[in-house]
Amino acid sequence: MKDVERYGLPEGARRGNGHGDGGSFLHRLVMRLYGGGGEQAQDAQDVLQEAVLPTEHLSAPSTEQAPAAPQKKAGHSVNTPTNSLLYALWSEWNDIQVGVNAFDYVLNLPLEDGRNGRQLLNDEESKTALTQIKLKLMNLAKQRFWERGADAQTTMDALPCVFLSENKMVAWLFLFPPTGGGKPASLDRLEHSVCEAGVLFGIDHERLQQLADSPEYFQLSVVAYGLAPIPRR
Numbered sequence: 728m729k730d731v732e733r734y735g736l737p738e739g740a741r742r743g744n745g746h747g748d749g750g751s752f753l754h755r756l757v758m759r760l761y762g763g764g765g766e767q768a769q770d771a772q773d774v775l776q777e778a779v780l781p782t783e784h785l786s787a788p789s790t791e792q793a794p795a796a797p798q799k800k801a802g803h804s805v806n807t808p809t810n811s812l813l814y815a816l817w818s819e820w821n822d823i824q825v826g827v828n829a830f831d832y833v834l835n836l837p838l839e840d841g842r843n844g845r846q847l848l849n850d851e852e853s854k855t856a857l858t859q860i861k862l863k864l865m866n867l868a869k870q871r872f873w874e875r876g877a878d879a880q881t882t883m884d885a886l887p888c889v890f891l892s893e894n895k896m897v898a899w900l901f902l903f904p905p906t907g908g909g910k911p912a913s914l915d916r917l918e919h920s921v922c923e924a925g926v927l928f929g930i931d932h933e934r935l936q937q938l939a940d941s942p943e944y945f946q947l948s949v950v951a952y953g954l955a956p957i958p959r960r
Contacts, residue, residue, distance in 0.1 A: 803836040803853040805861055813868035817945045819879070820904050834861060837899070837949045840931075847897045847952050856897075860890045860947070864901065875906050882907040885942065887917055889924035889950070898926045898951035900935075904944040914939040921950055929953040 807814045809832075817832045836857040838847050848856065867888060875881045886903040898921060905911055912920075917935045930951045938948060 803838055803850075803857055805834050805857055807832040807834055807861075811865055811868070812872045813865050816868055816872060816903070820944060832945070834864075834947065836860070836947055838897075840949060840952050847949070848892060852892060852894070856890075856892045859893075860899065860901075863890065864888070867903070871903055880907045882909050884909040884916075885912040885944075887912050887920040889920050889926070890947075891924060891926070895925075896953045897949060898924060898930075899947045900938065900950040901947050902938065902942055902944045904942070911942050912939065917950075926951045 807817065814832050818830075821830075823830060834857070836853055838853055839845060840847060867886075871883075871886065875883050883906045885905045888901045888903070890899045890901065891897070900917065900921070902912060914936055917939055918930070918932070921930055921935070928951075931949065934948060934950050938950075
């Protein structure tokens with residue numbers, strides 16, 4: 728930790744190009760300090776997991792225009808920690824210079840179906856779902872970061888991730904963007920991911936088509952939902 732803090736994050740040192748292909752100063756720095764294999768690599772991974780972006784190097788929110796992002800909604804939205812790998816990947820994709828400007832990455836949990844606006848979960852259920860999804864995304868982002876290789880040049884296609892509510896009545900899709908010239912997710916890939924998660928009915932094929940045509944990376948989208956059974960009186 729001391730080595731990372733000593734080197735710090737100089738202004739403009741870590742900047743993506745909005746397509747996931749930009750070099751990662753932080754990755755190069757940790758690899759240089761700890762090497763690329765064995766126990767040293769694990770040490771590097773621990774460093775990044777504990778302090779991806781040291782908070783002492785983050786400035787106050789920038790006066791520049793923030794990247795397009797969902798507005799925070801009470802009860803089913805959460806800010807992603809700025810020292811997490813999920814935030815690091817999101818900021819790289821959106822061309823945010825860590826240490827120069829700081830924007831909130833708000834993770835929204837959509838709770839309405841795409842056909843008639845029906846509320847799919849109550850407040851307690853939505854809070855539970857959002858907490859669980861956030862933790863899973865943090866782990867997936869960590870895995871994605873290390874699999875893509877140094878400087879984000881490894882070719883990786885977009886990664887669709889499907890999450891289910893505890894009652895199995897709602898399914899959300901989250902997309903990690905491609906890196907190193909990888910491909911976006913096709914409609915077939917999205918539909919396969921939903922089916923792989925065990926969802927066979929209530930799939931919103933129109934919404935999946937929209938996401939295939941115009942991907943919404945680092946956001947959750949409702950892609951399937953059902954009706955809970957009504958008890959007999």
